[in-house]
Amino acid sequence: MNGSSMISRRRGNKQRRxxxxxxxxxxxxxxxxxxxxxxQQRRTRRKKLTITYCSPQNLSLCSWRGVMCIICLCLxxxxxxxxxxxxxxxxxxxxxxxxxxSIMEDDDLSVLDSDFYDELFVAFxxxxxxxRTTQDVAMEYYPSSSSQExxxxxxxxxxxxxxMEQQCNLTVVxxxxxxxxxxxxxPIWFTLESxxxxxxxxxxxxxxxxxxxxxxxxxxxxxxxxxxxNLAQFKVSELIYLKALPRFRQMIERGxxxxxxxxxxxxxxxxxxNFDNPSWAFMNVNYWADEFxxxxxxxxxxxxxxxxxxxxHLDMTRWNQYAYVGSVWPKKSNVLMPHxxxxxxxxxxxxxxxxxxxQMRWEKQQEQMKHGVDVSKxxxxxxxxxxxxxxxxxxxxxxxxxxxxGGLSLRSRKWLLEVIxxxxxxxxxxxxxxxQPLACKVIDTINExxxxxxxxxxxxxxxxxxxxxxxxxxxxxxPEDVSLLYYHxxxxxxxxxxxxxxxxxxxxxxxxVTIPIGFHKPWWYNSNELLLGTDVSSQxxxxxYIFKPEDSRWREFIQEADWAGVGK
Numbered sequence: 001m002n003g004s005s006m007i008s009r010r011r012g013n014k015q016r017r018x019x020x021x022x023x024x025x026x027x028x029x030x031x032x033x034x035x036x037x038x039x040q041q042r043r044t045r046r047k048k049l050t051i052t053y054c055s056p057q058n059l060s061l062c063s064w065r066g067v068m069c070i071i072c073l074c075l076x077x078x079x080x081x082x083x084x085x086x087x088x089x090x091x092x093x094x095x096x097x098x099x100x101x102s103i104m105e106d107d108d109l110s111v112l113d114s115d116f117y118d119e120l121f122v123a124f125x126x127x128x129x130x131x132r133t134t135q136d137v138a139m140e141y142y143p144s145s146s147s148q149e150x151x152x153x154x155x156x157x158x159x160x161x162x163x164m165e166q167q168c169n170l171t172v173v174x175x176x177x178x179x180x181x182x183x184x185x186x187p188i189w190f191t192l193e194s195x196x197x198x199x200x201x202x203x204x205x206x207x208x209x210x211x212x213x214x215x216x217x218x219x220x221x222x223x224x225x226x227x228x229x230n231l232a233q234f235k236v237s238e239l240i241y242l243k244a245l246p247r248f249r250q251m252i253e254r255g256x257x258x259x260x261x262x263x264x265x266x267x268x269x270x271x272x273x274n275f276d277n278p279s280w281a282f283m284n285v286n287y288w289a290d291e292f293x294x295x296x297x298x299x300x301x302x303x304x305x306x307x308x309x310x311x312x313h314l315d316m317t318r319w320n321q322y323a324y325v326g327s328v329w330p331k332k333s334n335v336l337m338p339h340x341x342x343x344x345x346x347x348x349x350x351x352x353x354x355x356x357x358x359q360m361r362w363e364k365q366q367e368q369m370k371h372g373v374d375v376s377k378x379x380x381x382x383x384x385x386x387x388x389x390x391x392x393x394x395x396x397x398x399x400x401x402x403x404x405x406g407g408l409s410l411r412s413r414k415w416l417l418e419v420i421x422x423x424x425x426x427x428x429x430x431x432x433x434x435x436q437p438l439a440c441k442v443i444d445t446i447n448e449x450x451x452x453x454x455x456x457x458x459x460x461x462x463x464x465x466x467x468x469x470x471x472x473x474x475x476x477x478x479p480e481d482v483s484l485l486y487y488h489x490x491x492x493x494x495x496x497x498x499x500x501x502x503x504x505x506x507x508x509x510x511x512x513v514t515i516p517i518g519f520h521k522p523w524w525y526n527s528n529e530l531l532l533g534t535d536v537s538s539q540x541x542x543x544x545y546i547f548k549p550e551d552s553r554w555r556e557f558i559q560e561a562d563w564a565g566v567g568k
Contacts, residue, residue, distance in 0.1 A: 112197060112541050116141075117190075120245065121545055124185025134184045134242050142246035155237035159203055160255020164296055168203035170316055171297040174304055175262070175278045177209035180236040184243045187546035188306035194518075194542045196247035198310040199302065204248075204257045207291060209264070210236050211272035233261060262291055268428055279448035282406070284430040285420040288413045299413050307547070308408035308520040311540035319472070323415035323461035324452055327405040327473035327520060328482050331396055336524055336557055337476075339446075344402035348454045349392035351444070355423055355455075356390050359439035384439035386422065393457050401466035401486045406449030408473045408520035419455045472517050476525040479514040515539040524553045 120141055126132045158164065172195050174188075182188050195204065214232035237259055241252055251257050262269075267284050270276035281287045282303075292301075300320050304310075319325050332343040340347025362381040369375055394400055423440035424431040433441055442451065457463060464472070470482040477485065512535050519540065522531060528549045530536060537544055 114541050117245075117542070117545065121185055124183075127184045137184070138242060138249075142249065154252055154255055155240060155257060155259045157258055157260050158293065159258050159296065163203060163255050164293075167296050168298045170199060170202040170300060170302060170314075171292065172199060172202045172204045172302045172304060173207065174204070174306075175207040175275065175281060176306060177212070177264075177273050177275050179206060179208040180210070180239040181212050182243070182306075185545075186243075186306075189243055189245050189248070190542050190545040191304060191306055191309055192248040193245040194310040195302075195304065196245075196251045197542075198312060198517075199314045200247070200251065202256070202302070202314075203297060204251060205292070205297065206240065206257060206259045207262050208236065208259065209272050209275075210261055213239070233259075236261075258293075260291065262287075267430075277447070279406075279446075279451070280428045282416075282448040283420065283425050283428045283451055285417060285424070286430045288416050288420075292413070301411055301413060303406060303409050303411060305407040305520070308518060309540065309542050309546050310518040311515055311543065312517045314517055319410050319464075321462060322410070322464050323412045324403065324409065324456050325411075325464055325469060325472050326403050326409035326449065326453070327475040327516075328466050328470050328477050328486070329402040329404055329453075330476055331402075331485065334557065336553060339450075345396035348395060348402060348457075351446075351450075351454050352392045352458045353390055354444075355440045355442050356388060358437070358441055359384055359388060360390070362437070362439075382437040384437045386439055388422070388439045388458070393460075395457070396486065399465045399467065399487055401469065401482065402453060403463060403466075403469045404449035404453035405473060405475045405520055406447070406452075407475075408518050409449065410472070411452070415456065415461050416452065418461075419452055419459065422459065423455050425451070470516065471514065473520055474516045474518075474522055475520045476522075479516070480511070519543060521547075523547045523551050525557055527554045528552050 120137070123132065123137045123141065124134075127134050127137060154160065159168075174192070176188070179188060192204070195202065210229065210232040213235050214227055214229070217227045217232060217235060240259065241249065244252060248257075262281065264270070264272050264275060267281035267287060269278075269280055275281070300316065302314070329337070329344050331345045333339065333341055333347075340351065342350065358381075362384060365375055365378065365381050395402060420429050420431070423442060424433055424438070425442040426433045440455075463469075466482045466486040467479060470477060470479040513530070515536065522543075531547075532544060532549070
């Protein structure tokens with residue numbers, strides 16, 4: 001066989017194999033590897049099957065199947081879209097929840113998230129504008145893990161059972177009938193949040209009123225006509241829980257908070273919805289016993305109002321040896337604190353002496369009888385059960401200052417009761433001052449902080465020095481002011497001795513100030529530039545939420561005073 005015939009034969013074989021569906025691939029070792037065309041044949045069959053399935057005879061069935069496929073595809077896309085959107089919302093809520101959790105895990109100032117409270121403050125402003133509801137804001141920023149009905153029931157007249165068994169290390173008292181009616185995001189809720197942040201170990205006694213809420217329920221067409229007091233009180237607890245900020249809400253959930261409704265008539269308060277001045281209750285001997293849980297509430301209490309705020313952790317071991325701790329008052333009166341007109345340094349001793357008139361009348365009668373003076377025509381005066389020293393202790397010198405400011409104050413209930421029993425107010429004490437001989441009796445119309453602030457030192461009660469008191473609370477005088485006014489006074493008296501000029505120089509120099517544990521209404525006596533400046537706002541992060549810049553009375557104060565904090 002010659003070469004040409006062999007070549008033609010091979011070509012013939014290749015052509016035959018192509019016709020049979022085989023391909024020859026060249027190879028170094030095997031030049032005739034055969035590869036099947038089976039995939040092409042399967043594609044051909046699939047195509048034929050499809051054509052057969054959607055043949056004219058089955059066109060109706062094929063169309064319905066196509067429509068169902070399109071519907072399923074659309075539904076799948078919708079599920080994916082809304083699932084993704086819901087996932088984003090849930091992740092946002094989880095982030096907010098985790099942020100709320102994170103700020104509740106530690107009492108340290110460094111974990112007080114200012115951005116979180118800024119967002120919360122804006123959100124509650126939208127509630128006031130009617131754009132959102134309180135419940136929506138709460139659910140977004142700090143959702144609760146328990147049922148609302150259970151949580152509302154925690155706000156009763158008693159603490160939770162574990163608290164009742166362990167007793168309270170400190171009881172915080174807030175007496176305000178407006179509490180349930182206050183708008184979300186109001187200063188009072190940030191005040192309570194500061195308590196939950198820096199005194200999270202404490203029990204909280206919210207003493208309020210239900211009459212405003214009851215009147216609102218009666219006007220509600222969806223409510224029964226005979227709205228019971230129990231229903232109104234339950235609604236008050238509901239509102240308090242809903243408006244509470246995350247840390248204070250957590251205190252409620254732990255059973256550390258109770259709500260009571262004092263009888264306003266019992267304490268000579270103005271009305272059910274307007275207590276006007278809590279002084280009349282605080283000067284009543286029954287208040288400090290009846291409004292507290294026996295053997296559960298602590299002897300030492302923190303009295304706080306809606307214009308006060310805590311800035312630092314409250315360590316009770318530093319203060320519980322005292323009878324009363326409040327901010328330091330200036331030596332002289334001023335336009336915002338006009339009484340006593342002669343100033344604290346002279347006014348306190350003068351008031352103490354005037355309140356001892358019953359004892360002095362008895363002493364005078366005894367002196368007359370001793371010298372044989374006929375007193376038969378005079379009213380016989382029996383000996384007081386307890387004689388008091390009319391000499392008022394040194395004040396306004398050597399680090400001793402007038403201390404009061406009841407809006408943010410620590411007090412011993414035992415000492416307060418001692419004051420009321422020893423020198424009761426003839427109208428507000430709850431004591432019949434005519435039934436027993438008294439050495440001391442108050443007839444002036446005065447505030448309760450001046451009342452206790454005067455009598456406690458006269459009775460020798462343990463009180464902090466001026467600088468310690470200034471580190472606890474600031475209303476008018478900062479610790480730096482107190483140091484100048486009560487520790488560097490060459491004359492040791494009620495003379496300011498250049499204090500005004502020194503404080504003015506320090507203010508103009510923008511010198512840093514020492515931040516106390518808390519503030520009470522400092523915007524009356526200090527400028528917005530100081531209170532909202534970086535130095536103060538960075539160390540007392542909740543202060544800016546309890547007042548508005550337009551609330552400041554600084555200009556009015558300094559126009560009347562020689563310089564801020566002193567006055568006439």
